[in-house]
Amino acid sequence: MIRVVLIDDHEMVRAGVSAFLSTQPDIEVVGEASDGATGAELAIAEKPDVVLMDLVMEPVDGVESTKRIKASWKEAKILVVTSFLDDEKVYPVIEAGAMSYVLKTANANEIADAIRQTAAGNPVMAAQVTGKMLERLRHPEMTLHESLTAREREILQLMAEGKSNQVIADELFISLKTVKTHVSNILTKLDVYDRTQAVVYAFQHNLVSKG
Structure with a gap:
């Protein structure tokens, strides 16, 4: 049996994925968590064959x-399943040690197959993610800040002005959770x-004005 720990902050997603995987004769969900902190602890304790990981969660994404998982258990095989394909989501989690990255638009059978491949040590990447990684390889000269989005630069300016996350959220008319996600990405x-x-x-890199 392929033992899986499922980490996702949406209860309905967890319920749906868990229910489907229970129909697979070779896959068993041995634990679920609704946030990244609890999920990391659970994964380290259970040491499953695959960790099924969501990206956008609070307070730990x-x-x-x-x-955290890779720091304590470097052999962990982490399969990211998410709706996000932004640069600020793809690169950091792969650099953190995720083995596979698929989108939630994949059908249930594709996700099950991705679990099997990941458990076997074979990375699985959505075609769009592979394209992004190839583009990064073609441009290795990119500096760290060149990957910042326009919104992230805007928030960085407000951070430089000493404004709190709540003040930034109010000024930009976005949620506090969104601001925290942007700050984490920055x-x-x-x-x-x-x-x-x-x-x-x-x-130091003249990304913000002193005014």
Whole structure:
């Protein structure tokens, strides 16, 4: 049996995936978690054959959860299943150690097959993700901040002005959760550990104005 731990913050998604996988004669869901922190602890404790990982979760997202799992258990085989195909989602989680990356638009049988391939040590990548990785290889000279989106640069400017996540959310008319996700992506892309380091980097590379 292929033992799977499922980490996703949507209860209906977990229920649906778990129900389908229970029909597979060679796959068994041995644990579920609704956030990245609990999921990392569960995966490290259970050591399943495959960790099925969502990306956008609070308070710990799939990238950080993947890092925590790999730091304690480097042999972990992590299969990301997500709706997101943005650069700020794809690259960080693969760099964190995810083996496979498929989209939730894949049908149930494709996800089951991806689990089998990942368990066997064979990476599975959605065609769109493979294209992005090839593009990155063609342009290795890219600096860290070149992958920032326009919105991330806007938020970085507001961070440099000393504004809190809530103030940024209010000024940009977006949710606090969205701001936190953008800030997390900024830290990951700039390879820094906190907001202060991100702002220092931004000033050093003239990404923000002092005004």
